[in-house]
Amino acid sequence: GAVVSQHPSRVICKSGTSVKIECRSLDFQATTMFWYRQFPKQSLMLMATSNEGSKATYEQGVEKDKFLINHASLTLSTLTVTSAHPEDSSFYICSAKAGNTGELFFGEGSRLTVL
């Protein structure tokens, strides 16, 4: 199946710094990628939809200036958590849409810990 890779898998940063997470589709082109946030033992919460070459669409309640998304190519989308605070600590997951069936392939996730 299609492969989506996220990097880094784990990151620890100090409060106030910015962190960038990359999401790459390794063997297919993805015009649309999605970013999710997940708390322990809970489901995935969609944060934003990233479309190649255009601005991301953010879900209600998600601060676009806080979570910057860039989808500069058909195989790469990035999520930057700006001025991170401890409450931003979470598991961030990306997915990429392949084909017309709407199947999504997920990255391995990135665990962010803000001290």
Added chain:
Amino acid sequence: TQLLEQSPQFLSIQEGENLTVYCNSSSVFSSLQWYRQEPGEGPVLLVTVVTGGEVKKLKRLTFQFGDARKDSSLHITAAQPGDTGLYLCAGGRGGGGSNYKLTFGKGTLLTVNP
């Protein structure tokens, strides 16, 4: 917002037992997907169903899509400890375009005890 109600939220059973997880909505979905996720990893796609009434089998797992494409179920026969994990259903709307969106249920945390 299209809600996707998933139940039960938590399920703890003994090895060898059968179980069913349900996913219900008042909205129609173009496709419905089931994922399994282990701690610290991303969800892994188990199956996609797109046709109302469709039934798919994956070894001991049976997936069914409701006739009206609003609900789905996952049945596991003779559960094993290796089946332990978070099971997520997700309904897709918007076709293949850029407005496509996947709505997730809250998940079912399954624990199969040896």
